[in-house]
Amino acid sequence: MTIWSPQLDAFPGPRYRALVEALAQDVADGRLAAGTRLPPQRDLAYRLGVTVGTVSRAYALAAERGLVNGEVGRGTFVRIPTRSTGRANPVCDGGDDLIKLTVNAPPDASYGAVIAERLAEIAARPAATADLWTYTPKQGFPEHRAAAARWIAGVGLDAAPDQTIITGGAQQAIAVAFAALTRPGDAALSEALTYAGVCHVAERCGVRLDGVAIDEEGVLPDALDAACRAGGARLVFVTPTAHNPSTATMSLGRREAIVALARRHDLIVIEDDVYGRLPEQRPPPIAALAPERTVYISSGSKSVAPGLRVGILLSPPHLLEPIAHAQHDLFLTCPPLMAELFARLVTDGTAERLAARQRLEATVRQRIAREVLGERGYRAQPTSYHLWLPLPAPWRTTEFVETVAERGVAIDPGTAFAVDRARAPHAVRVSLSAAAGHDRLRRGLQILAETLDQTPARRREVI
Numbered sequence: 001m002t003i004w005s006p007q008l009d010a011f012p013g014p015r016y017r018a019l020v021e022a023l024a025q026d027v028a029d030g031r032l033a034a035g036t037r038l039p040p041q042r043d044l045a046y047r048l049g050v051t052v053g054t055v056s057r058a059y060a061l062a063a064e065r066g067l068v069n070g071e072v073g074r075g076t077f078v079r080i081p082t083r084s085t086g087r088a089n090p091v092c093d094g095g096d097d098l099i100k101l102t103v104n105a106p107p108d109a110s111y112g113a114v115i116a117e118r119l120a121e122i123a124a125r126p127a128a129t130a131d132l133w134t135y136t137p138k139q140g141f142p143e144h145r146a147a148a149a150r151w152i153a154g155v156g157l158d159a160a161p162d163q164t165i166i167t168g169g170a171q172q173a174i175a176v177a178f179a180a181l182t183r184p185g186d187a188a189l190s191e192a193l194t195y196a197g198v199c200h201v202a203e204r205c206g207v208r209l210d211g212v213a214i215d216e217e218g219v220l221p222d223a224l225d226a227a228c229r230a231g232g233a234r235l236v237f238v239t240p241t242a243h244n245p246s247t248a249t250m251s252l253g254r255r256e257a258i259v260a261l262a263r264r265h266d267l268i269v270i271e272d273d274v275y276g277r278l279p280e281q282r283p284p285p286i287a288a289l290a291p292e293r294t295v296y297i298s299s300g301s302k303s304v305a306p307g308l309r310v311g312i313l314l315s316p317p318h319l320l321e322p323i324a325h326a327q328h329d330l331f332l333t334c335p336p337l338m339a340e341l342f343a344r345l346v347t348d349g350t351a352e353r354l355a356a357r358q359r360l361e362a363t364v365r366q367r368i369a370r371e372v373l374g375e376r377g378y379r380a381q382p383t384s385y386h387l388w389l390p391l392p393a394p395w396r397t398t399e400f401v402e403t404v405a406e407r408g409v410a411i412d413p414g415t416a417f418a419v420d421r422a423r424a425p426h427a428v429r430v431s432l433s434a435a436a437g438h439d440r441l442r443r444g445l446q447i448l449a450e451t452l453d454q455t456p457a458r459r460r461e462v463i
Contacts, residue, residue, distance in 0.1 A: 015050050019058035028356040036078040065113035099444035100410040104385045105306040107433035108361040132336045138324040140166030140334045147343035148312040155276045156284040166334040167311035170274045170299040175201050177295050180326035182207045190237040193417045195244045211419030218248040221257040228265040235268045242275035245417045245429040246388045247381045252283040259290040269294040277303035277355045278383040300342050303355040310342040359383050365432040372445040385433040391426045409444045
């Protein structure tokens, strides 16, 4: 049994809930390991100066959240929560015969109980939340925008609430930005390997997307300069932090070089920062270096809960009106219930604590990947949800993906992220966050490692 003395003053609300939040924080920070026996309720109540009923209620709520297990006659023990198996979701981990390592979603599913509590609070006060069932202003309600500005301030961005727009997720924010800032026939730039969603948006907007060469830090300045001179693009989409799929993160010097080129060529930068909360430390966003020309996009989906469809778009003042009009024209209104839920999580500090749990779980899964894959030449960040695996010769992307699928593992081919598929490298993205549990992840990675070490079976050509 550990002598655990949580600090409750940092957590607002009733003492029982503060105790649960302190427990969750200490688990996320590694101060309470899985299997740790918590103090008996009476002992902890005496130490904290609260009633035994308060501790009993907190332990019960912690059990509902999946933070602890209570064993009759033995006590209460910390556990690491795993993804719920109550409802099958083929989008995520697949079934018994297929481990799907293809979806980047927060791996710690304990957010479910927290969100259920907040929804219950909203439902309990219908008069106070009547506005959630009406149309919203184009940019969203002021209190929601204030919470959004507070959220992105956590990555070093001084954001004015009146320059933010609430959207139905980051994908919607990307679509709104392209719709507002481009016209059919325009050219735009992105990393040569990029989030597939931006390719789909550009195609639907009738915009030609040209890929710019990247290295281990992201976009190469010389390549961006050449692309601007050759193609006449006025917009560039980049993911400077924990890039999807390569995991590259731009240094401060690289960001400053990109900003200098954007100013030289009068580029508008769309900065996708949905993974910005994952690294322990990171350089400031491009939007902090060039606020006059950067449309910054974040969300709660990658760092809090995947179904929390709230996007945050921060716009320069001179672009705000056309972007707000595009949001209204395409989607009419932001989702006020989701925005209210997210605002509450941000305001009381819960969103930050949930993000810390995701960071911790991502770290554990990256450690498992290192143990299994060893020195097989993949790229990753310590807290990223995925890794990028260049394939050793003679493996080629298609045959590797097909071979591991036959052995029960699904992964994403590099071609899925290539702006020009004909020039895609022979590589795959492996999501570590989708697997429902560490054992399942380890089994999937072992299949990948064994396959990498084998020579591909040559298929006989029919002549």
